[in-house]
Amino acid sequence: MNWIRGSWAVLQKDLRLEMRSRYALNMLLMFVLSSLLLIAFAIGQEAVSERMQSALLWVVILFSASIGLGRSFVAEEERGTVLLLQLNVPGSQVFAGKLIFNFLLLVAVDLVALLVFALLLNMVIENWGLLVASLLLGSVGLAGATTLLAAIIARASNKGPLLPVLLFPLLIPLLLSVVRASRAALEGGLGVSGAMGDLQTILLFSGVVITAAVLLFDYVWQD
């Protein structure tokens, strides 16, 4: 119970700070909107295949995650609140709180990206359940990897564009699976049953990444 209360406190603190400034959320949404519009303008009227649609959707989500979520620990360093957190809450609870916060941000990104993209590219979604499942499960794995790496870059001296460099190589297995699953959801038909294997892979990947991240987090977090 204590563990849940501590994680909840960290999450609550982040949510409240976010509600005050809405910096991370606004930045993420603006990034998603502008990159989607760029893609739409660049493509023009041309019809885009389902495979390209799901690939572009996930590339946009991945890039916005790598840009927006990196702040979660950097902000603590800037505000000088790291020591306070270290003293009050055990590392795993900090990690859990931040992980859930990042996941919620990603869900917002997914939602906006999907709606705008469907509008701009005339997406036809055959299987909503599969698409939502792949977006949500993919976001869990993405949030797990990003949260640990955000803690890592908060320790680095030049924080700038480090997160995408560290993040993308790790996410290639996830990207391949989610793109396939979303593509099956867009195409419908026979591919849907085959996408179950992909969903399992995403689930397994997220589980392994989060487990490894929890185990390794203390080494990054404690001095």
Add this chain to the structure above:
Amino acid sequence: MINLRRYTLIRNIILVWMTVVLLAAFLLNIPKINILEHTARNLYFHVPMWFTLMAAVFVSAYHSFQVLRTGEILRDIRALQAARIGAFFGILGLVTGIVWSKFTWYVGTDIWWNFDPRQSMVSLHLLIYGAYFVLRGALDDPTKRARIAAVYNLFAATTTPFLLYVIPRQMESLHPGAEGNPAFSEITHPIMRLVFYPAIIGFIGLFWIMYTQRVRTALLKNRVSHDPEL
């Protein structure tokens, strides 16, 4: 400390071993194989590079684990040097593979890069090591750098095995043993295997020489730059 005489002995054995392997690789007659013909000799070089990369990945991950357990700087040096030499062998394996496929299966086409599972794996390992080196450059304090770089190295090592499962489902392979391709033992003549297995041992031995030499150099450099009396 290191027993220098034993070290020299092992090193000399590996050097002689590699010389014999190289001579055998070019001089021994090999049976004619469709498409490949004499480029099949590349088997002795291209495949051991991949084995060596894997060995280096294991050594690097093991020492990263030890960094977290003990916090010794020596372990960090070992993890870094294994990663560097692993990246070197990875690049060699990638290049030999690309050139090989271009002038055999893809001769007459414009294809250089193909999305072969193993090729993708190697390029991913290279990307990860690239990111690992960049991360190290962004950290100033040596003990902090050792610990955080080790975390990244281990974290990366937990995600890469997924590729073994994910990629073969979506990409076709040129390599033996993959779906629809003949197994390795069916397409290689015994005489080729006679050179091939020693070549793997030889290249891993070569890795060991380069690795231990680089670790010693790095240790000395570290001592010179940190010991105020020198």
